[in-house]
Amino acid sequence: MKIIVPMAGRGSRLRPHTLTVPKPLIPIAGKPIVHRLVEDIAAVLNREIDEIAFIIHKDFGSKVAEDLIAIAEKLGSKGTIYYQEEPLGTAHAILSAKESMSGPVVVAYADTLFRADFTLDTSADSVIWVQEVENPSAFGVVKLNDKNEITDFVEKPKEYVSNLAIIGIYYFKSGETLRNELQYLIDNNVVKGGEYQLTDALENMKQKGMKFVPGKVEHWMDCGNKNVTVETNSRMLAFLEQDGENMVSEEAELHNSTIIPPCYIGKGAVIKNSTIGPNVSIGAATTVEDSTIKNSLVQSHSVITNAVLDNAMIGNHAVFNGEFTAVSIGDYSVLE
Template identity: 65%
Template sequence: MKIIVPMAGRGSRLRPHTLTTPKPLIPIAGKPIVERLVKSIAKVVEDPIDEIAYVIGKDFGEVIEKDLLSIAEDLNAKGTIYYQDKPLGTGHAIMCAKDSLSGAAVIAYADTLFEADFKIDKEADSVIWVKKVENPSAYGVVNLNEDNQITELVEKPETFVSDLAVIGIYYFKNVVVLKDELQKVLDQNIIHGGEYQINDGIKAMQAKGLVFKPGKVDEWMDCGNKNVTVETNGRLLKILHKNGEKLISDSIKIENSEITEPCYIGENVVLKNVKIGPNVSIGDGSKIEESTIKNSLIQTFAEVKNANLDNAMIGNFAKFDGKFTAISIGDYSVLE
């Protein structure tokens, strides 16, 4: 089994944090989004992961590439790096990894997290992960027949078609079939909104009679902008805490402070005269003093003093001293 992860976009809606770290590498509850994503996929598919292929921008840099390859190694998988030079859509991004498009594969866009306990129907030619939503007109949705097969893909329907939204994760029993159809999309220059879309390849597969079925997830968590990323951090912390995962390091130094779980607190964090939580993640080496913090995400080696934070996101090595609340400051920023 292979996992293909198109992730070349830097994540402009999550700036300033993505100016220095691509969105899929932003830690949520202590681990990068893309790491949590591929490990969740590995749990659902059950089969061993042979390869994880990442499609990234050339400007991501050597350090980030090494981090991505390390994530693959943790799953005993081969890591492969491909590049997408221009933002030409989902279909184009997948075809940038065409040398890895063989056998069974999951394609997953690295700006979403999920929780699910379903198992992939290996009789289906493809499975599309979906989640029931309240406002389907804002999403791409699928329509099902009486046999629980996907018969239709509709992008942001103006009239009701279905409330099952596509979350951006797909399984293909033989991904070569998708590769062949997407090559035709590129060759024939089939473009929507200036981009080549995966849906055109999927619709061509359906026209040939291939069977697509839904995989319904319990939780779908977005990481598109600062507010939803902070919200996702809190939702994930609750799930991890409920599952009994250890979230608070034994190496923290705590003085006259109170922690309300769920919280993630990394290695060698210093807490002095603070109230932390609920729904707070603090990265390794950070120092928090004289503050009250809830529903917030603080990355590594940050320094926070005299703060009352709620719905805040603070980058790596940032320094903050003040009375603002719902702030968002990027890596190495200083507010004193």
């Protein structure tokens, strides 16, 4: 089994945090989004992951490529890096990893997290991860028949056809078939809005009689902008607490402070005269002093003093000292 992760986009809605770090490497509960994503996919698949192919932009730099390969290796997989030079659509992005498209593959966009408990239907040609949503008109949705097979893909329906939204994770029994269908779009210039779309390839595959079934998830968490990323961090902390995971590093220093769970406190963090939590992540080697922080995400090597924070997101190597509350501070920023 292989996992292909298109992640060449810059994540402009999460700026300033994505000016220096690609969105999939933003940590959620102490671990990069993309790391949690591939871990969760591996758990659902319940089979060995031979390779994880990451599709990035060359502007991300060599350090990002090294970090991604390390993530794959932590899962016992081979890490491969591909580059998408131009933003020409979802189909174009995925096809950038065509050399890795052999055998069963999962394609997963690295801006979403999920919690699910279902058995993968390996008899199907494809499984598309979906979740029930209250407002289907804001999403691409699938329509099912009485055999629980997908009969239609509908993009942002104006009238109700289904409440099963596509969350951006797909299983294909044959990577070779997916590659050929994507290549057909490129070779024949099949575009919508100037881009090559995965949904066109899915429709072509369905028309050829391939069987598509849904994989339903219980929880779908977005990381599109600051507010939803902070919310996703809170939800992930709650899930990890339910799982019994210890999220306070033994190498963190706590002095005259109260930790209200769930919280993640990273290695080498120093907390003094402060109240942290609930729903807070504090990255490695960050210092917090004389502060109260809840419902917030603070990354690594930052210094927070005299703060009262709620619904805040603070980047790496930042310095914050003040009376601000709902802040969004990028890497290397200083507010004092």
